[in-house]
Amino acid sequence: MTLNDPSPTREWWRDAVIYQVYVRSFADSDGDGVGDLPGITARLPYLRDLGVDAVWLTPFYTSPQKDHGYDVADYTDVEPLFGTLADADALLTTAHDLGLRVVVDLVPNHSSSAHEWFQAALAAAPGSPERARYLFRDGRGPEGAEPPNNWVSVFGGPAWTRVEDGQWYLHLFDSSQPDFDWRNPEVGDLFEGVLRFWLDRGVDGFRVDVAHGLVKEASLRDQIVGEDELPGSGADVNGTQNTDRSMVERTLRDEPMWDQPEVHEVYRRWHRVLAEYPGDRMTVAEAWTQTPESMARFVRSDEMSQSFNFAWLVSPWSASAFAAVITDTFAALADVHADPTWVLSNHDVIRHVTRYGGGEQGLARARAATLTMLGLPGSSYLYQGEELGLEQVDVAPQFRQDPSWFRTGEVGRDGCRVPIPWSGEQAPYGFGPGADQPWLPQPDDWAGLTVAAQLEDPDSTLAFYRRALAARRELTGTRIEMLTPAEDVLAFRRDDVVVVLNCGSTPVDLAALGLPTTPLATSGPGVLSGSTLAADGAVWVR
Numbered sequence: 001m002t003l004n005d006p007s008p009t010r011e012w013w014r015d016a017v018i019y020q021v022y023v024r025s026f027a028d029s030d031g032d033g034v035g036d037l038p039g040i041t042a043r044l045p046y047l048r049d050l051g052v053d054a055v056w057l058t059p060f061y062t063s064p065q066k067d068h069g070y071d072v073a074d075y076t077d078v079e080p081l082f083g084t085l086a087d088a089d090a091l092l093t094t095a096h097d098l099g100l101r102v103v104v105d106l107v108p109n110h111s112s113s114a115h116e117w118f119q120a121a122l123a124a125a126p127g128s129p130e131r132a133r134y135l136f137r138d139g140r141g142p143e144g145a146e147p148p149n150n151w152v153s154v155f156g157g158p159a160w161t162r163v164e165d166g167q168w169y170l171h172l173f174d175s176s177q178p179d180f181d182w183r184n185p186e187v188g189d190l191f192e193g194v195l196r197f198w199l200d201r202g203v204d205g206f207r208v209d210v211a212h213g214l215v216k217e218a219s220l221r222d223q224i225v226g227e228d229e230l231p232g233s234g235a236d237v238n239g240t241q242n243t244d245r246s247m248v249e250r251t252l253r254d255e256p257m258w259d260q261p262e263v264h265e266v267y268r269r270w271h272r273v274l275a276e277y278p279g280d281r282m283t284v285a286e287a288w289t290q291t292p293e294s295m296a297r298f299v300r301s302d303e304m305s306q307s308f309n310f311a312w313l314v315s316p317w318s319a320s321a322f323a324a325v326i327t328d329t330f331a332a333l334a335d336v337h338a339d340p341t342w343v344l345s346n347h348d349v350i351r352h353v354t355r356y357g358g359g360e361q362g363l364a365r366a367r368a369a370t371l372t373m374l375g376l377p378g379s380s381y382l383y384q385g386e387e388l389g390l391e392q393v394d395v396a397p398q399f400r401q402d403p404s405w406f407r408t409g410e411v412g413r414d415g416c417r418v419p420i421p422w423s424g425e426q427a428p429y430g431f432g433p434g435a436d437q438p439w440l441p442q443p444d445d446w447a448g449l450t451v452a453a454q455l456e457d458p459d460s461t462l463a464f465y466r467r468a469l470a471a472r473r474e475l476t477g478t479r480i481e482m483l484t485p486a487e488d489v490l491a492f493r494r495d496d497v498v499v500v501l502n503c504g505s506t507p508v509d510l511a512a513l514g515l516p517t518t519p520l521a522t523s524g525p526g527v528l529s530g531s532t533l534a535a536d537g538a539v540w541v542r
């Protein structure tokens with residue numbers, strides 16, 4: 001299995017490590033307990049020293065923050081909570097001076113209900129051009145009192161909300177996030193302008209939110225829901241915490257709201273726009289598609305650059321399951337010009353230490369999975385705080401802010417969004433100059449997990465990430481060969497290096513398996529002793 005573009009001059013993003021910054025929770029400059037752009041800029045040297053290639057910023061545009069920025073009221077201005085356009089420019093300049101690229105988030109599926117277009121649509125009559133930028137429809141049943149179809153919001157409850165004159169509008173997410181009608185050319189023109197606005201300011205790429213959702217089946221017909229399926233419009237694959245189902249193995253469901261063929265025209269247009277700009281600008285799709293093949297359709301040579309490979313993230317702790325994801329990923333990408341991406345955590349899912357069981361074992365497994373991922377050719381995405389080994393936080397109900405919590409009463413995603421501990425013995429752990437808890441309270445046992453504490457400790461998770469990212473620069477091979485040394489052991493060869501992950505419950509002897517034993521990187525202290533690889537450990541050996 002090999003990269004589709006193995007040339008030495010391939011674009012930077014084909015084998016980059018991209019670090020996700022959740023803007024509200026990375027660093028606060030002004031003491032209001034909410035992270036902001038100047039806070040991020042001041043901490044960019046930390047990311048350079050960590051050894052990543054690029055930063056992806058979650059949305060920092062003008063927004064009522066109902067979904068913490070994924071509800072955009074103005075796509076070409078900065079939310080005052082986070083700073084100003086000048087702060088965004090300063091961030092870009094500083095990042096580029098440090099040799100870091102910057103990818104920004106683009107939210108094209110829906111706007112905020114506070115967007116001027118939606119406000120105009122509410123003020124206008126049914127059938128007006130203002131309404132035609134969104135998906136307004138008459139209801140069903142007597143007096144149209146029933147929603148136009150049976151779709152359910154990803155955040156729970158009906159995907160339709162009724163307005164005063166009796167019409168309904170579609171929102172696949174919160175009612176404050178009305179979906180655009182991408183069959184209306186005005187919408188495409190708006191977003192071409194948005195792309196150009198940020199490209200002109202120097203961004204290196206876009207992470208495209210809900211990339212598989214923009215175009216709905218034109219009929220807006222009912223979703224056919226099988227007896228064994230949850231009713232819903234993809235709540236199992238989108239933005240929620242159900243990470244235990246294998247997307248690869250589950251049966252295909254009827255999804256008239258996702259992954260429609262016409263969506264690809266949007267990305268062909270964007271491809272042409274990006275190609276006008278110098279310097280390898282890129283796009284990465286957040287597309288919770290049902291199969292590796294449908295993921296690959298987003299990254300055909302005239303569409304997007306990358307697509308998140310969520311199959312890796314949802315894989316259970318199993319050597320054969322991990323191996324299957326690797327093999328299926330390369331197979332699906334073989335026919336397109338794209339290369340794979342890998343990701344274990346983001347702001348929508350339970351942190352991977354916790355997913356793998358939490359505590360010491362969860363951390364050992366998380367570090368091992370990370371080292372394995374970083375050994376794969378292609379691009380890896382890291383989520384802020386995973387380099388500190390942070391676990392999912394149990395946020396008390398009175399502090400929860402995720403819209404899905406308000407709509408469903410389920411815990412939601414706040415637990416992976418708690419602000420980063422930088423230094424000190426108690427909250428806010430250097431997150432900002434304020435003295436109080438930040439917007440989501442930090443646990444009182446994080447003193448040992450701060451950046452400052454971990455920089456002092458060569459065995460810390462932070463030290464491990466820094467070593468692994470440095471060692472990764474030596475892994476230049478663009479092809480891998482899968483080895484199957486033992487049932488619970490995942491191994492692949494990349495040039496003269498073999499990456500080995502022990503998913504079993506007992507140690508394995510690498511020499512006895514015919515594998516090399518000289519370590520280039522290990523997932524933790526004591527993971528490799530002599531030629532013995534501990535359970536839940538990973539190594540790069542040669």
Ligand code: NOJ
Pocket residue numbers: 067070107173209210239286347348
């Ligand atoms: C996916 C984003 O990652 C998530 O945080 C957001 O809530 C939804 N899209 C809606 O924009």
Ligand code: MG
Pocket residue numbers: 028029030031032033034035036081
């Ligand atoms: Mg602030």
